[in-house]
Amino acid sequence: MTKVSQASRRRLRNIPLRWLIAVLLVLPYRLRVPLCGWVMAYVIAPIAGYDKRVRANLALIMPDLPNSEVKRLTRDVPRNVGRTLIEIYSGAEFVARATAEPLKGEGLAALDAAHAAGRPVILVTGHFGNYDASRAALIARGFPVGALYRPMSDPYFNAHYVRAISQIGTPVFPRGRAGLADMIRFLRGGGMLGLLMDQHISAGADLTFMGHPALTALSAADLALKYDALLVPTYAVRRKGGLDFDIIIEPPIPHGTPEAMTQALNDSLDKLVRLHPEQWFWIHRRWKNAA
Known part of the structure; x- marks a missing residue:
């Protein structure tokens, strides 16, 4: 062909x-x-x-x-x-729905303090609820939140998808060399970078997720350590009616080894998925070598 x-x-x-x-x-x-x-x-x-x-x-x-x-x-x-x-x-x-309720969680005070001090933050979530709802809610509170996204293999879909996520908030950075320099400048300037980290990564670390081996990217922890950034799990939990969300900001993950920090992120998402299994993207081949 x-x-x-x-x-x-x-x-x-x-x-x-x-x-x-x-x-x-x-x-x-x-x-x-x-x-x-x-x-x-x-x-x-x-x-x-x-x-x-x-x-x-x-x-x-x-x-x-x-x-x-x-x-x-x-x-x-x-x-x-x-x-x-x-x-x-x-x-x-969508932004109006995502920002209708106040942010919740023990990590909110840490975000406020980091923003006031100009300290970078790595915000980590998963394909859960609606992962862009938390980004919208944080931007509405005045936090400088950018997002790292994985370009779609289909360039036609990718073009209108990027336009759509940019309506929710900017900047957005593509994974890879194209967005790396801009992303680093944003972080160094005290930005908050949102990452999704619950997909199978063939070059990832051999960690566990939901009790089973799951190759996981260490990039969020690596960035936090390199730029002295907070590493904060955040989620948008879809409410029963299906249109609104609870935006949860968890306490920052303590700095340690990249593996230990990333395992803590996996464990955080694990707990939420078990509470609301219908809201996680079970369609992914997360445990590719096992499922």
């Missing part, structure tokens, strides 16, 4: 998604968010095989989970993914 035909194929694959997003954005927010969740759970997920991935991961991590609960999660997990997708494209309406 030539490069031209590959590009054409990606462009065609992107068209239905763009149409779906465009149609949903015409609807009122309170209708578009649950509707996109339904489409993801009952249309896209079965076709894409997401339900099989969720079941495989649950069988590995929670083998004693009742069948009724497994069945619920195979729908509720992609439902949360669909909600998250259209929320990110909803711009100001």
Whole structure:
């Protein structure tokens, strides 16, 4: 297959998604968010095989989970993914929801102190609830929060995705050389950098997540140590109604070895996923060598 035909194929694959997003954005927010969740759970997920991935991961991590609960999660997990997708494209309406409630958690005072002192902060979260809701809420409080994102393999999807996350707040930095210099300048200037760190990284450290071996990037801890930054877990927990969030700021992880600090981050997310399993992205191949 030539490069031209590959590009054409990606462009065609992107068209239905763009149409779906465009149609949903015409609807009122309170209708578009649950509707996109339904489409993801009952249309896209079965076709894409997401339900099989969720079941495989649950069988590995929670083998004693009742069948009724497994069945619920195979729908509720992609439902949360669909909600998250259209929320990110909803711009100001999503930001209004994400910032409606005050920030919570024991780590908030540490963030205030770091901001006042111009000290860098590494904010770490996972693909849980809606990971961009915490970024929106922190920016609204006056914190200088940037985000590091992994560019999508599909350049057509990536282009409109970056525009969408930029509506929530800037700066945003692509992983790799393209964004490295700007990201470092931002950190050195006392910025707060948001990272997602719950995906399988082949060159990562051999740590554990939810009781099983999981290769995990040490980059968040490495940055915190190199630039004397706070390392702070933060999460947006979706409320029962499905549209609003509790934004939780946990206490900073004490500086130590990169491995110990990163394991503490894994353990932090572990606890939250066990409390709200439907809100985590079980579709990832997090335990790639085992599942």
